[in-house]
Amino acid sequence: MSIGNLSIDDLMDAGLAGNRRALGRLLTMIENGGAPANDIANRSHRAQRGAPVIGITGAPGAGKSTLTGQLLRRLPALGLRPAVIAVDPSSPLTGGAILGDRVRMDDVAGDNGFIRSVATRGHAGGLALSVPGCARLFDAAGFDPVLIETVGVGQVEVDVAGAADTTVVVVNPGWGDAVQANKAGLLEVADVFVINKADRAGANDTRRDLDLMLDLSHVSGLHGEYRPPIVMTTATDGEGIDALWDAVEAHRNYLNHSGELNRRRKKRFRFEVASRMNDQLAEIVATLTDSTIADDDRSPAEVSRELLERMLNPAHERLR
Amino acid sequence: MPADGLNERPIRVVLAKLGLDGHDRGIKIVARILRDAGMEVIYLGLRQTTASIVAAAEEEDADAIGLSMHNAGHLALAPKMLAAMHDADLDIPLIIGGIVPDVDIPVLTDAGVAAILGPGAPAEEVVAAVRNAVSR
Numbered sequence: 017m018s019i020g021n022l023s024i025d026d027l028m029d030a031g032l033a034g035n036r037r038a039l040g041r042l043l044t045m046i047e048n049g050g051a052p053a054n055d056i057a058n059r060s061h062r063a064q065r066g067a068p069v070i071g072i073t074g075a076p077g078a079g080k081s082t083l084t085g086q087l088l089r090r091l092p093a094l095g096l097r098p099a100v101i102a103v104d105p106s107s108p109l110t111g112g113a114i115l116g117d118r119v120r121m122d123d124v125a126g127d128n129g130f131i132r133s134v135a136t137r138g139h140a141g142g143l144a145l146s147v148p149g150c151a152r153l154f155d156a157a158g159f160d161p162v163l164i165e166t167v168g169v170g171q172v173e174v175d176v177a178g179a180a181d182t183t184v185v186v187v188n189p190g191w192g193d194a195v196q197a198n199k200a201g202l203l204e205v206a207d208v209f210v211i212n213k214a215d216r217a218g219a220n221d222t223r224r225d226l227d228l229m230l231d232l233s234h235v236s237g238l239h240g241e242y243r244p245p246i247v248m249t250t251a252t253d254g255e256g257i258d259a260l261w262d263a264v265e266a267h268r269n270y271l272n273h274s275g276e277l278n279r280r281r282k283k284r285f286r287f288e289v290a291s292r293m294n295d296q297l298a299e300i301v302a303t304l305t306d307s308t309i310a311d312d313d314r315s316p317a318e319v320s321r322e323l324l325e326r327m328l329n330p331a332h333e334r335l336r
Numbered sequence: 337m338p339a340d341g342l343n344e345r346p347i348r349v350v351l352a353k354l355g356l357d358g359h360d361r362g363i364k365i366v367a368r369i370l371r372d373a374g375m376e377v378i379y380l381g382l383r384q385t386t387a388s389i390v391a392a393a394e395e396e397d398a399d400a401i402g403l404s405m406h407n408a409g410h411l412a413l414a415p416k417m418l419a420a421m422h423d424a425d426l427d428i429p430l431i432i433g434g435i436v437p438d439v440d441i442p443v444l445t446d447a448g449v450a451a452i453l454g455p456g457a458p459a460e461e462v463v464a465a466v467r468n469a470v471s472r
């Protein structure tokens with residue numbers, strides 16, 4: 017099928033029926049943003065099925081893609097049809113990117129899976145802005161689960177925790193010690209820990225440091241009744257992948273029976289509404305003239321409050 | 337919102353080596369050249385099949401496919417690639433680089449290969465070949 021001049025209607029029909037090219041094109045439209053992206057988001061939302069969304073994050077080279085490739089290889093045998101959103105960074109200088117995560121995933125899932133490489137396109141935080149929209153489309157098209165691989169992250173890029181139901185944090189032996197393990201950020205958002213490259217020296221030390229950190233989290237009450245498990249893997253030979261999937265499923269069960277899934281999804285919805293309103297307000301403000309906005313007598317706080325009041329109260333004169 | 341200078345939709349290119357040909361120095365350099373020209377390069381690496389390349393181009397909604405060939409298999413493999421693309425209704429250009437003797441170039445362009453580059457092709461030529469093929 018040639019998709020060159022299909023409408024969004026036709027693309028959605030074909031995409032939700034499983035046509036790869038249509039899905040590929042819809043994902044591009046989501047990435048490019050604007051009105052078509054919103055249209056696709058609305059339609060995907062109404063067709064949502066609630067597939068689990070699993071984030072896989074960790075430092076550059078930790079083995080995220082290799083692990084994801086192993087999951088892709090196994091999940092179809094369990095009757096699942098996984099989709100992967102693999103994010104790699106765009107150059108801040110040229111906007112170009114080498115999207116190399118697929119190299120580690122081969123074409124293993126074939127017709128039983130779908131891999132899309134996504135560049136960050138200037139967005140910090142470890143994901144691209146389009147990722148939630150892409151995940152929603154995959155869900156609507158019947159993919160289950162949706163796996164999101166972040167860029168290689170440091171300690172603070174934790175966007176993935178807001179986009180996924182379950183966040184898997186991948187570390188390696190020798191990546192730090194008990195001090196790193198207790199710093200705020202990445203490790204706090206883990207629902208499952210993976211110590212990948214367990215074939216290397218120091219895996220047991222890393223396990224001990226993480227365990228001690230989790231003990232302290234328990235003392236301070238960070239995770240409530242749930243204690244994130246630690247799974248040891250050697251992604252290159254598939255060692256520990258079954259245990260990783262079991263841990264992800266166990267977290268899923270916890271999310272379901274504790275009501276936490278509902279809470280997370282509501283929170284995510286609220287967050288997305290807020291960030292969209294943010295974007296829309298920024299667009300409106302960008303259209304206002306300097307004389308409407310800048311004022312020697314009033315501070316930015318006062319001007320913004322007044323503008324908002326005028327917008328929210330239709331009895332007032334309309335903006336500009 | 338995309339950051340400044342990023343609002344134009346980047347060209348997306350799938351780069352791959354077909355079969356057992358292990359010469360990947362050239363294609364890695366090409367990946368870097370295209371990245372620095374602002375393109376999004378989906379790098380598949382070694383040991384791909386026509387089917388895996390077509391699937392990747394579909395999923396990635398690629399604007400072009402680039403193959404790097406050094407094992408003297410181009411006269412068989414390039415038409416095979418074109419046929420696989422045709423069967424999938426994938427109407428995007430195929431660009432080839434690597435070792436292609438001059439006498440074979442018209443054969444491949446007649447078969448539908450959009451551009452063919454050889455050893456020593458400078459960065460500007462590599463970028464221009466992809467840009468021209470995509471805008472055609």
Ligand code: B12
Pocket residue numbers: 356357358359360361362363365366401402403404405406407408431432433434435453454455456457458462465
């Ligand atoms: C380095 C090299 C190797 C290295 C490869 C290392 C690696 N990981 O890449 C090693 C030692 C492993 C090797 C092995 C072999 N090699 Co060798 N190798 C070369 C050599 C000397 C240079 C290739 C190279 O890296 N060039 C540098 C890069 C940057 O240039 P390039 O690849 O041409 O790419 C440029 C352009 O072509 C273009 N381009 C390339 N791809 C693409 C793709 C796109 C989309 C675009 C737009 C542009 C583009 O842009 C690049 C930048 O200008 C060539 C000879 C030569 N002068 O080319 C022989 C050569 C390619 N090898 C050859 C042979 C025969 C072999 C072996 C079979 C030898 C043997 N009997 O064991 C093995 C096969 C290995 C295998 N599994 O495939 C022959 C091929 C003969 C043929 N095709 O008819 C050559 C031509 C040598 C010769 N004169 O006989 N080789």
Ligand SMILES: Nc1nc2c(ncn2[C@@H]2O[C@H](COP(=O)(O)OP(=O)(O)OP(=O)(O)O)[C@@H](O)[C@H]2O)c(=O)[nH]1
Pocket residue numbers: 074075076077078079080081082083117120167168169212213214215216249250251252253
């Ligand atoms: N020894 C060993 N090497 C591994 C293991 N898992 C992955 N690797 C290697 O580590 C390197 C990086 O693996 P990737 O899967 O690309 O890592 P990544 O986290 O996806 O990397 P980025 O996406 O670039 O952040 C590759 O060379 C892998 O082969 C492992 O369990 N043991």
Ligand SMILES: [Mg+2]
Pocket residue numbers: 080081082116117165
């Ligand atoms: Mg990766």
